[in-house]
Amino acid sequence: MIILVDDNADHRLALRMALELAGYRVREAAHGGEALRLQRERSAAFLITDIFMPEADGFETIAAFRREFPATRIIAVSGGGQRAKHDYLEAATLMGVDATLHKPFEIESLLGTLRLLRERAEP
């Protein structure tokens, strides 16, 4: 089970279909608050979250998940360019996310990352 957080509905939709085609069950959230609500309803093993979102900032979402659900693996996704002054993904890494991806990313690399995290969780 994966919770997918992104403010871009199309990205959410396309990503969800790609993940479902790969055999994952996916629940969508438009912002961090919704993701947290979904997670409290039913705990997911993975959180894929955009860092640059309205409402709750991605960092707040990550912090809330780390606090409440330390077992959930987090993949942070950012559209911020690497040349931007603050690299959000670097900050996210410092916050202890399990993996980071730059938009746009190949679906294969996302799937590969998920596989890796799963293998690490169940040796």
Add this chain to the structure above:
Amino acid sequence: MRLRSHLIVLVAAAVLPLLLFAAVIVLQDVGERREIMDRGMHDTVRALSLAVDGEVKTSLAVLQTLAESPYLDRGDLAHFHEICVRTMRARPAAYVVLFDTSGKALVNSSQPYGVSLPNPLTGTRPAGADPRYPEVPLGGGDPVKNVLESGAPVVSDLFISLVTRGPRIGLDVPVVRAGELRYVLEMSIDATEFTHALQAQRPPADSVLALVDRRGIVIARTRDAPARVGKPVAPELARQISASDLGSGAGHSAQGTPVYRAHARSPLSGWTTSLALKESAALAPLSDTLALLAGGAAIAIVLGLAAALLIGRRISAPISALAAAARKLALGEQAELEVHAVRELEELHRALVAAGASARQVDEVQAASRAKDEFLAMLSHELRNPLAALTAAAHVLKIADPASDEAAKAAAVVERQTRHMSRLISDLLDISRIAHGKFALDRERFDLAEAVTRLVNLWRAWGRFERHSVALHTAAVWIDADRARIDQISANLFDNALKFTPPGKTVHVSVEAGPGIALLRVADEGVGLAPEARQRIFELFVQEGPAAEGGLGIGLALVKRLAEIHGGSAAVESAGPGKGALFTVQLPSVPAPAGAQIPDTAQRGAGRTVLIVEDNDDARHMLTAALVLDGHQVHAAPDGESGLALAERAPPDVALIDIRLPGMDGYEVARRLRAAYQRRRIALIAVTGFGQTEDRRRAFDAGFDAHLVKPVNAERLKRVMAELQ
């Protein structure tokens, strides 16, 4: 070293040479004054000497007259005594004595005639005989003897009188008869008479006048006469006197007080008159001058220092203020500065203000550069987001069955995201073209109300207004403008309104005609604007509102620039944060062409009422958009039941029906529509994911007039609809 200290040194540098100069002048003056004083003292002592000489001469004249007395011719001494007494009555301190050649005193005007009188030639004793006057002889034998020896008048030195036992001097003249010296006539004068004579000269205060005989014994003195008369003068004065007949010099009194002395010796008597002046008194005018000079110097220095302190403060206070101002400028704050009296400080002030201004310019440049950096970061984000969606959709299209729902949805994502990106890119290009002045308008005359309505319908069809309601009020107003650019203005205003309006709220769009103008208004119920943000909001790259809203900050800037190159303007009003915003674009209007309403109506008439029943949101929106663009009235429903309800309210000319629907399927919907509209011509078009011959046959059996396979191509749909008309 502080500024004040520098100024004090400056004052000292100016005052000290002046003081030195003054001191030289004063010293020169002192010399001159000393000379003048010297001369004055010489004059005084000479005058005194002459006065004493006058006395002596007068007395000698008296004696000469008495010496000529006829009584002496006859030897009538009694009568001679009488004359002498009478003569000397006016001078009680002096008397006349007549001696014979043996020194015997025959007559003394101070004694009765006939008494026995001492003989000075035999009675005189050398100095020391009278213990009161150890340096003075007792008895006036010397002058008598001198006259007897010389036959000439003699002026004596001081002696102690054998008669009065007091210090006296004698003036002696010979009495000659028939060429023979018969007697010596003497006038004996009490020394006090000279003291009185000196005192009568009114000597200056703090001065002592003295008369000294040839041996250096004091005859008379204006001060301490009883103690000093008959005693030798101070050795210092004695040396001065013996050195010259007329002179002066500094020295000390017997008490040790510094004095200034002048003396003159009379050639007649050989006596010396001396004037001693206490140096303090002698030099009093000098010390006055010196005191004046010292006082003046002190005042000059004090005033100079005070001026230095005052001026120092006047200079240093503004300098301190400027320093404080400079520190503020360094922190990037605005610094208020006063106007200064010192021109150089004023210049420094101006230079600082200029420096502050350029520092602010640098700040502005940095702010602009920051805005650009942020813009690039946002641009990166805005381009990467659709690319991410496109990448994911491409992946789905590659993996999924082309006929599946997923494939259709992915295709819709690709279409939406590419449209979004191309709009973004064309906005960017337009901004760049406008900025470089390379922007050409492709003008035509059209109705703004019609253009806005068409765009609203298109956005509705695309589902862009799904989460909001849109209230549209239009009145026809014609403009001469570039249709694509006007659409761009509207689209950016809609975008902005949607971005800042919470779901469920209403966006109001209106088109109105004013005097010579066309007004497009878009009002939202969103986050609103602070008053100070109203000007800024139309600037390039500026973002207001919650930062997380995203966007590039070019949409509203483009709206304003596009309105302006059409000869119009853009403005925003807001009652404040949280109270929504009203954007107004004003464009010059043109008169409506004759019969303008007719083609409009005709065009609308040309459009048909179309019902779409499709459960896939994307497919439904896409079909709606395509049909609206062709000028049709479109009603869309996600399932059979609501589709039939819509058809009841607005009977369609054409119905596009998806076969695979939740609940009631497409065949059933077609059958019911056919049943409901038996007497009305209605064209039914089936839309399926399956293009098999079998499917086609089933559709026609159900009463469909045409069959389309997903994804529906807009051109193909247009052709089919034209065929069915």
